[in-house]
Amino acid sequence: MRGARRGVLAVQLIRPVARAVPWRALLTGGTLGLLAAALPRLAGGEVTPWAGVTALRAAALCGALGAAFLLDDPARRTTAAVPVRRALRHALRYALLLPLAAAWWTAALLLVPEEARPPAGDVTVEAATVLALALAGASFAVRRRDAARPGQAAGASLLVAAVLAPLLSPDQWALFTAPDDPRWADAHGRWTLLLAAALMAVAVCCAEPVRRRTLRTLRSPSGTSGPSRG
Structure with a gap:
């Protein structure tokens, strides 16, 4: 019963979260990532395996820097006291991102000439790791400081x-071998x-601190508040 109610709530939240x-x-x-992946092909001439893997690494970094802003929500602090847990709100954002990221990464792989393309599984692990690090940085900023715009700090840290x-x-x-x-x-x-x-x-960072959950319960004991966009 509780699982069904959570499923209904998740469906209702998809549109405002999107x-x-x-x-x-x-x-x-x-877009920058796809341009980076296509650069060796656009440059003309023979594309070496090192150029291919470097292009894909640059593409993965560009995509992850964009994804670092996924949790940005200027209204986060004004909608903190809601009956919807942060884990669900973040999970919905990840669910919206991941299918698009998979299609995007497939396109990036195909932009590199086959003879210069590194093993797809291995380089995909690299791209997934960079993406996960970007999301972890943003999630940590939200958990630690309740940051409304964690993307800038997470992106800068990832770039450094x-x-x-x-x-x-x-x-x-x-880590960065040929x-x-x-x-x-x-x-x-x-990797x-x-x-x-x-x-x-x-x-870990998706879970709210105990103090925040307690405060939410005190502010909204009846669970009548509207859903958060964060």
Whole structure:
């Protein structure tokens, strides 16, 4: 019974949540990502495997920077006392994003010439990890500071990490290897672990602090408040 009520509530929330999603930021990041993926092909000449994987990594970063703004909601603080938990509100935003992200990433892969395209499964793990890190950063800012616009901080942190990681990581822990590098398989084992850690961080940050849940109960004991857009 409770599960059915939650399902009905989720359906009712889809439209207001979709209106609150910052589609412009997502579209900008996605467009830049597709341009980055297509750049080796547009440049003409032979495309090397290193150019192919670099283009896809740049595309994944652009897409993740756009997705960092997914949880932005200027009205978050004014609609905090509602009977809908943050986990559901965030899950609906993720549910709207993920099918589009999968289609977008498929297009990015196809833009790289087949002879220069890295193993799709491995490079997809990289892209999923970068996306999960962006969402984890935004989720952490919402949980920690109840930030109305966590996208800027999350995007900036992700960009700094993307620049510093290849420079500071030791060779034995390298992440950004070439497809023909003997360390490719080991590197993607580390990418998988990083993806799992990022997803766990997203799940943890989706839960509201106990103090916030208690305050919500005190403010809205009858559960009559309207749904939040956050």
